[in-house]
Amino acid sequence: MMRGFYPHQWLPLVLALPQILLILLFFYIPVAQAFYWSFFLERPFGGGSIFVGWDNFYRVLMDREFWLSLQRTGFFMLFGSVLAVFLPLILALAADQQIRLSYPARNILVWPKAIAGASIGVVFAFIFNPFLGILAPLNELSPGFWNPRTQANDAWIMLLIAHVWNGIPFNFVILLAGLQSVPQTLLQAAAMDGAGPWRRLFDIHIPMIMPFLFLAFVLEFTESIVGAFGLVDTMTEGGPGGATTLLVYKIYIDGFKAYDLSGAATQTSLLMVFVIVLTLFQFLYLEKKIKYERG
Amino acid sequence: MVEDTRLLHTAANIILLIGMAFILLPLVITAIVATQSYEDFIAQGLSLRIGDHFWQNIKTVFTETTIPRQITNSVIVALLVACGKCVLAFLTAFAIVYFQARYGTLIFAFVLATILMPIDLRVITTYQIAANIMSPINGLMDLSGLNDLIERLGGQRLYFELSLLNSYIGMAAPVVAHGTGTFLFRQYLRTLPKDLARAATLDGAGPIRFMIDIALPLSKAPMAALFVLMFLGGWTQYLWPLVAASTPDMQTAVVGLARLAPNLEEGIPDYPMIMTAALLVSIIPLGVTAFMQRFITYGLTLVEK
Numbered sequence: 001m002m003r004g005f006y007p008h009q010w011l012p013l014v015l016a017l018p019q020i021l022l023i024l025l026f027f028y029i030p031v032a033q034a035f036y037w038s039f040f041l042e043r044p045f046g047g048g049s050i051f052v053g054w055d056n057f058y059r060v061l062m063d064r065e066f067w068l069s070l071q072r073t074g075f076f077m078l079f080g081s082v083l084a085v086f087l088p089l090i091l092a093l094a095a096d097q098q099i100r101l102s103y104p105a106r107n108i109l110v111w112p113k114a115i116a117g118a119s120i121g122v123v124f125a126f127i128f129n130p131f132l133g134i135l136a137p138l139n140e141l142s143p144g145f146w147n148p149r150t151q152a153n154d155a156w157i158m159l160l161i162a163h164v165w166n167g168i169p170f171n172f173v174i175l176l177a178g179l180q181s182v183p184q185t186l187l188q189a190a191a192m193d194g195a196g197p198w199r200r201l202f203d204i205h206i207p208m209i210m211p212f213l214f215l216a217f218v219l220e221f222t223e224s225i226v227g228a229f230g231l232v233d234t235m236t237e238g239g240p241g242g243a244t245t246l247l248v249y250k251i252y253i254d255g256f257k258a259y260d261l262s263g264a265a266t267q268t269s270l271l272m273v274f275v276i277v278l279t280l281f282q283f284l285y286l287e288k289k290i291k292y293e294r295g
Numbered sequence: 296m297v298e299d300t301r302l303l304h305t306a307a308n309i310i311l312l313i314g315m316a317f318i319l320l321p322l323v324i325t326a327i328v329a330t331q332s333y334e335d336f337i338a339q340g341l342s343l344r345i346g347d348h349f350w351q352n353i354k355t356v357f358t359e360t361t362i363p364r365q366i367t368n369s370v371i372v373a374l375l376v377a378c379g380k381c382v383l384a385f386l387t388a389f390a391i392v393y394f395q396a397r398y399g400t401l402i403f404a405f406v407l408a409t410i411l412m413p414i415d416l417r418v419i420t421t422y423q424i425a426a427n428i429m430s431p432i433n434g435l436m437d438l439s440g441l442n443d444l445i446e447r448l449g450g451q452r453l454y455f456e457l458s459l460l461n462s463y464i465g466m467a468a469p470v471v472a473h474g475t476g477t478f479l480f481r482q483y484l485r486t487l488p489k490d491l492a493r494a495a496t497l498d499g500a501g502p503i504r505f506m507i508d509i510a511l512p513l514s515k516a517p518m519a520a521l522f523v524l525m526f527l528g529g530w531t532q533y534l535w536p537l538v539a540a541s542t543p544d545m546q547t548a549v550v551g552l553a554r555l556a557p558n559l560e561e562g563i564p565d566y567p568m569i570m571t572a573a574l575l576v577s578i579i580p581l582g583v584t585a586f587m588q589r590f591i592t593y594g595l596t597l598v599e600k
Binding site: 098275 | 303304306311312314315321324325340382386387389390392394398408409415421423425471493496503530531532550553555556563569581584596
């Protein structure tokens with residue numbers, strides 16, 4: 001760790017102060033308030049609050065819907081992030097080759113970065129519309145083949161496709177940067193020794209980009225927990241029959257539609273604890289398992 | 296390479312073609328449906344025939360929806376987010392990297408922790424704060440007993456109120472309260488030679504002068520990268536602007552587009568018009584992405600380093 005140069009004691013604090021105040025106001029206080037509210041029964045529109053101890057937690061944890069939506073969040077996190085990291089990895093491996101198509105690909109594959117989850121949600125909801133969309137002809141051949149409004153599996157497939165579409169740019173750019181930092185000489189030496197493309201992939205590329213893969217997964221996990229809101233809200237509205245009600249969506253409905261502020265705050269606290277534990281686990285446990293062989 | 300790479304390259308080409316098709320397909324369908332008329336669309340369903348109704352659809356969007364007004368809102372909010380983030384993040388990163396003060400690390404940890412919990416996760420209580428950003432002061436005065444004292448002396452309790460809901464600042468500020476920019480600038484500033492500050496000091500320039508005249512011009516590239524990324528980030532926000540603005544006139548374009556989309560059972564909606572709106576809502580950020588792609592790649596990889 002290198003030390004700074006200027007010896008001023010107060011100036012750095014003054015420079016950082018605007019950012020500190022903003023973060024205090026819109027990050028730390030809301031986070032603290034979510035935990036604080038979890039112990040109070042808060043009335044909507046400022047009707048005062050009563051201390052209720054662990055009652056809110058008791059209420060939330062006894063609610064089957066909470067566990068179901070947490071389970072769905074976990075499910076989405078696992079499937080969503082595995083797909084949203086491995087498909088870009090395959091694309092990055094292809095774009096890392098010396099081919100002409102690699103140039104347009106590097107531009108076009110970043111485009112989804114410009115499109116909001118909710119916007120592409122509107123578009124995909126239309127494309128996968130059972131009566132008007134691209135799968136409508138199949139529905140005419142065999143009625144009920146595809147209908148995300150009534151079949152939970154179809155709704156999930158639609159959500160995951162949209163999630164992967166939106167997640168490609170970041171993971172593609174990160175993993176491609178990782179692949180391009182692998183020294184060419186190492187690959188040439190391996191090829192001289194008779195290591196084929198598959199062998200090089202598993203013995204050189206993958207181990208060398210482990211830190212990049214790790215970063216992609218860490219960020220993707222959080223992203224899949226919270227970023228799914230725009231997709232769910234525009235594509236399935238939590239349906240059919242609550243099958244896609246992820247926890248972020250349930251918190252929004254409970255808090256802003258049902259005005260159960262205490263319940264929503266309690267679920268927010270629990271989700272935050274979940275995210276913190278998950279991230280700490282990744283950093284303290286998983287990161288040690290990854291060998292950093294790069295300088 | 297020392298081996299025959301034809302097979303490998305063919306495979307790579309096919310993979311990239313599939314990947315690009317996957318990305319482009321929804322965009323192309325959106326663009327094509329946007330050219331069709333409602334009547335044609337109803338008659339044919341989803342078809343890839345290019346219609347001649349594009350200008351008509353654009354006119355409909357401009358006259359019958361609030362989308363144009365909301366696009367202006369999005370531009371303002373996205374610019375506020377991008378500018379706010381660049382300025383605040385640069386100041387903080389400079390403070391962390393160029394000063395010996397020991398609490399710099401503390402500030403860095405304080406800022407970095409925000410990456411863990413994006414705005415969508417803390418939206419319930421952030422909304423309460425934005426509804427009255429003075430509420431922490433009220434709370435402090437109640438807790439510290441100051442308000443009791445004031446009540447005894449003046450007969451009335453003090454209560455401040457200032458709402459940021461339905462304002463551009465309110466839609467941008469909580470999004471700016473996030474640590475990626477600081478992290479990005481810190482990574483970059485640490486790569487600059489330390490002797491720059493020493494040389495500047497010998498020439499009689501203080502830290503502020505050094506920051507403005509030397510560090511800032513040297514940081515043009517990461518600044519541009521952060522600006523582009525945060526502009527896109529501000530534009531594509533959904534949950535926060537959805538709750539922070541309650542009137543259609545103040546909502547952002549993405550929220551407006553989602554409101555245009557039909558409820559589940561309501562006959563056949565005017566999809567050509569909705570797709571035209573989707574196109575209009577996405578054209579600015581898409582242009583930024585396609586033409587400033589260099590900065591995006593640079594910015595994202597800088598975060599990684």
